[in-house]
Amino acid sequence: xxxxxxxxxxxxxxxxxxxxxxxxxxxxxxxxxxxxxxxxxxxxxxxxxxxxxxxxxxxxxxxxxxxxxxxxxxxxxxxxxxxxxxxxxxxxxxxxxxxxxxxxxxxxxxxxxxxxxxxxxxxxxxxxxxxxxxxxxxxxxxxxxxxxxxxxxxxxxxxxxxxxxxxxxxxxxxxxxxxxxxxxxxxxxxxxxxxxxxxxxxxxxxxxxxxxxxxxxxxxxxxxxxxxxxxxxxxxxxxxxxxxxxxxxxxxxxxxxxxxxxxxxxxxxxxxxxxxxxxxxxxxxxxxxxxxxxxxxxxxxxxxxxxxxxxxxxxxxxxxxxxxxxxxxxxxxxxxxxxxxxxxxxxxxxxxxxxxxxxxxxxxxxxxxxxxxxxxxxxxxxxxxxxxxxxxxx
Amino acid sequence: xxxxxxxxxxxxxxxxxxxxxxxxxxxxxxxxxxxxxxxxxxxxxxxxxxxxxxxxxxxxxxxxxxxxxxxxxxxxxxxxxxxxxxxxxxxxxxxxxxxxxxxxxxxxxxxxxxxxxxxxxxxxxxxxxxxxxxxxxxxxxxxxxxxxxxxxxxxxxxxxxxxxxxxxxxxxxxxxxxxxxxxxxxxxxxxxxxxxxxxxxxxxxxxxxxxxxxxxxxxxxxxxxxxxxxxxxxxxxxxxxxxxxxxxxxxxxxxxxxxxxxxxxxxxxxxxxxxxxxxxxxxxxxxxxxxxxxxxxxxxxxxxxxxxxxxxxxxxxxxxxxxxxxxxxxxxxxxxxxxxxxxxxxxxxxxxxxxxxxxxxxxxxxxxxxxxxxxxxxxxxxxxxxxxxxxxxx
Numbered sequence: 001x002x003x004x005x006x007x008x009x010x011x012x013x014x015x016x017x018x019x020x021x022x023x024x025x026x027x028x029x030x031x032x033x034x035x036x037x038x039x040x041x042x043x044x045x046x047x048x049x050x051x052x053x054x055x056x057x058x059x060x061x062x063x064x065x066x067x068x069x070x071x072x073x074x075x076x077x078x079x080x081x082x083x084x085x086x087x088x089x090x091x092x093x094x095x096x097x098x099x100x101x102x103x104x105x106x107x108x109x110x111x112x113x114x115x116x117x118x119x120x121x122x123x124x125x126x127x128x129x130x131x132x133x134x135x136x137x138x139x140x141x142x143x144x145x146x147x148x149x150x151x152x153x154x155x156x157x158x159x160x161x162x163x164x165x166x167x168x169x170x171x172x173x174x175x176x177x178x179x180x181x182x183x184x185x186x187x188x189x190x191x192x193x194x195x196x197x198x199x200x201x202x203x204x205x206x207x208x209x210x211x212x213x214x215x216x217x218x219x220x221x222x223x224x225x226x227x228x229x230x231x232x233x234x235x236x237x238x239x240x241x242x243x244x245x246x247x248x249x250x251x252x253x254x255x256x257x258x259x260x261x262x263x264x265x266x267x268x269x270x271x272x273x274x275x276x277x278x279x280x281x282x283x284x285x286x287x288x289x290x291x292x293x294x295x296x297x298x299x300x301x302x303x304x305x306x307x308x309x310x311x312x313x314x315x316x317x318x319x320x321x322x323x324x325x326x327x328x329x330x331x332x333x334x335x336x337x338x339x340x341x342x343x344x345x346x347x348x349x350x351x352x353x354x355x356x357x358x359x360x361x362x363x364x365x366x367x368x369x370x371x372x373x374x375x376x377x378x379x380x381x382x383x384x385x386x387x388x389x390x391x392x393x394x
Numbered sequence: 395x396x397x398x399x400x401x402x403x404x405x406x407x408x409x410x411x412x413x414x415x416x417x418x419x420x421x422x423x424x425x426x427x428x429x430x431x432x433x434x435x436x437x438x439x440x441x442x443x444x445x446x447x448x449x450x451x452x453x454x455x456x457x458x459x460x461x462x463x464x465x466x467x468x469x470x471x472x473x474x475x476x477x478x479x480x481x482x483x484x485x486x487x488x489x490x491x492x493x494x495x496x497x498x499x500x501x502x503x504x505x506x507x508x509x510x511x512x513x514x515x516x517x518x519x520x521x522x523x524x525x526x527x528x529x530x531x532x533x534x535x536x537x538x539x540x541x542x543x544x545x546x547x548x549x550x551x552x553x554x555x556x557x558x559x560x561x562x563x564x565x566x567x568x569x570x571x572x573x574x575x576x577x578x579x580x581x582x583x584x585x586x587x588x589x590x591x592x593x594x595x596x597x598x599x600x601x602x603x604x605x606x607x608x609x610x611x612x613x614x615x616x617x618x619x620x621x622x623x624x625x626x627x628x629x630x631x632x633x634x635x636x637x638x639x640x641x642x643x644x645x646x647x648x649x650x651x652x653x654x655x656x657x658x659x660x661x662x663x664x665x666x667x668x669x670x671x672x673x674x675x676x677x678x679x680x681x682x683x684x685x686x687x688x689x690x691x692x693x694x695x696x697x698x699x700x701x702x703x704x705x706x707x708x709x710x711x712x713x714x715x716x717x718x719x720x721x722x723x724x725x726x727x728x729x730x731x732x733x734x735x736x737x738x739x740x741x742x743x744x745x746x747x748x749x750x751x752x753x754x755x756x757x758x759x760x761x762x763x764x765x766x767x768x769x770x771x772x773x774x775x776x777x778x779x780x781x782x783x784x785x786x787x788x
Contacts, residue, residue, distance in 0.1 A: 002591065002621065004504060007507075033458070036457070041456040043452030043453060044448075046456065047445060050448065051441060062440065063633070063634060064634045098492055098659040101658070105658045110402060113401075131658070133657070259405040263499055263525035263528050264496060265499065265637065266495045269637040269666050272663050
């Protein structure tokens with residue numbers, strides 16, 4: 001009889017896989033994914049970059065390359081982290097990963113043994129939670145509010161818990177809530193982390209997609225003890241289909257990630273790294289991001305306005321300053337997993353909120369994505385959602 | 395203090411990472427890697443395929459896609475496995491991975507808990523051993539000879555060992571020895587495996603690179619109980635820089651691999667899958683493989699002849715019917731790790747054999763690759779190696 005590893009018992013459900021399948025149905029208005037708008041992809045520019053790479057160094061592009069990733073790309077990323085996130089780093093402290101999802105998977109593998117504790121925001125990104133589950137951790141959810149993780153709660157948990165091996169956070173335009181941590185919280189968080197010397201995984205896929213107000217400093221930019229591992233990605237600012245993300249960490253920690261990378265897949269694709277690098281040589285990524293930002297801001301505005309118009313007052317939702325998501329909270333007695341089936345009959349999809357609580361229980365919320373749909377679809381979909389919500393009110 | 399997971403204690407050394415660095419030095423004649431010959435890469439054809447993909451479906455190529463991989467590519471792979479390996483399968487039983495290295499990593503994660511036993515050929519591929527180590531297994535090495543794994547030894551080990559969770563084998567042009575299992579061994583192996591119902595990881599990166607004699611049936615083609623997981627790759631027959639490999643397995647097992655894939659990196663790059671698929675639509679991969687095969691056969695001949703000429707008779711080596719490697723065994727008193735430093739002074743590199751024995755101990759062997767060097771370099775390098783070996787004889 002075939003016997004599987006115990007970790008597989010943790011991985012039976014597949015919220016995110018089912019999601020990706022829903023997205024593929026063209027008749028559904030999907031607010032479920034975190035998909036960038038495909039009409040904004042710089043297809044012609046990437047094609048030109050790809051041709052240039054094949055002409056200039058086709059054999060290099062086709063060959064194996066280093067586990068750490070292409071040096072020129074790592075240099076650009078390091079510089080960009082300085083410009084955008086005020087993080088002083090260099091190429092030697094960057095490891096290219098296959099999307100930041102791979103950085104999440106590696107994080108648990110580097111730090112977490114079976115039964116160890118991972119602290120996460122409550123709610124937190126379900127793709128991260130799923131990746132971490134393969135290392136059989138215990139999750140402790142730290143309560144959050146509009147300003148981010150609540151520091152008093154974090155301190156209480158750390159005082160009472162021995163084997164916390166890492167803290168996973170998304171301080172900017174959080175997935176799923178769209179909330180951003182205040183500066184005060186960030187400073188307080190780093191004080192606490194420094195005191196306890198616990199590694200922090202700072203996941204920042206959306207940071208450049210700020211629509212208004214001032215940039216907040218990355219936790220990594222305030223990291224004086226080398227405890228913060230910063231995960232970045234080109235998926236939301238360039239294209240996801242190239243699968244290019246990165247880990248930025250200090251020497252000893254990064255060396256551990258590199259060991260895992262070698263075993264996991266040797267290296268990320270040579271050609272996509274060269275192509276992304278060439279694109280950044282030939283064109284302005286900043287200009288491209290400005291364009292994305294403007295359109296996503298518009299779509300956020302359309303969605304929020306539609307929600308104000310069509311949702312009943314019992315539905316509360318967040319007003320994100322950037323990123324891809326807003327988060328809706330309904331009265332306690334409404335179960336959004338059950339309601340999802342009614343919404344699918346109306347051809348609208350969201351992700352039920354319960355999926356974002358690793359220890360389960362909170363079933364009256366859902367996540368909406370606004371970046372991947374046109375104005376018309378957003379209005380039509382939100383209107384249908386509003387009607388279903390109203391029909392579920394007591 | 396930062397505390398790492400226990401699995402990291404297993405992953406301190408990095409033979410393969412050091413290797414990739416050696417390869418990068420242009421002044422070294424490297425027989426160390428398993429690099430395809432870059433001058434054979436179909437650069438122009440892949441460029442044309444890439445342009446076509448961007449023109450026809452650029453937005454799809456840039457977007458997220460399914461965890462299982464591109465359906466059209468999986469269909470081609472399934473058909474190819476029928477044609478080349480006599481394996482009856484279909485696209486539903488194929489999962490695209492980022493190189494077959496990722497299939498190795500997933501295999502341990504699907505089947506192996508800490509302390510579980512993995513059986514491997516002695517010697518076995520060091521990249522597999524390194525990947526497996528992240529799951530903290532115990533390795534038992536099964537003795538081999540010129541016909542492959544020795545079945546009596548396998549039976550003895552299985553009779554005496556409870557917790558064998560998987561058997562990892564490379565029956566065709568094995569890495570590192572270049573040896574191929576006989577038909578009789580394959581049949582006997584499947585009898586034993588069926589009796590014990592133990593999953594088998596059949597790694598077949600080189601199968602299509604046969605220079606002479608008849609193809610041997612894949613273990614997967616004789617798998618009546620759904621125990622064999624077949625790992626394939628385009629790295630050696632097309633290009634490694636795209637990182638496209640696959641897992642072929644039956645329903646329940648493949649579903650476990652898919653769960654791991656979602657957490658590990660969501661999906662392999664969309665664009666490289668589309669580009670490889672388009673290349674196979676536009677051109678004949680078979681014709682390309684014929685060309686590679688011819689040149690590698692020639693290089694094998696050049697290397698073997700050079701070894702016959704320049705190596706002392708105390709050096710024994712294998713005569714591979716295909717693949718990329720030959721395996722050299724020296725008298726017991728010569729330590730090839732120490733000798734490697736002397737060879738580097740002569741600007742020649744190989745992989746010391748000890749790296750291929752997970753439990754260590756056999757230090758008088760080394761692996762040579764012939765596919766990645768020109769005739770002149772092969773002769774020059776083997777001549778230098780021969781001189782160093784002679785200087786080490788007692």
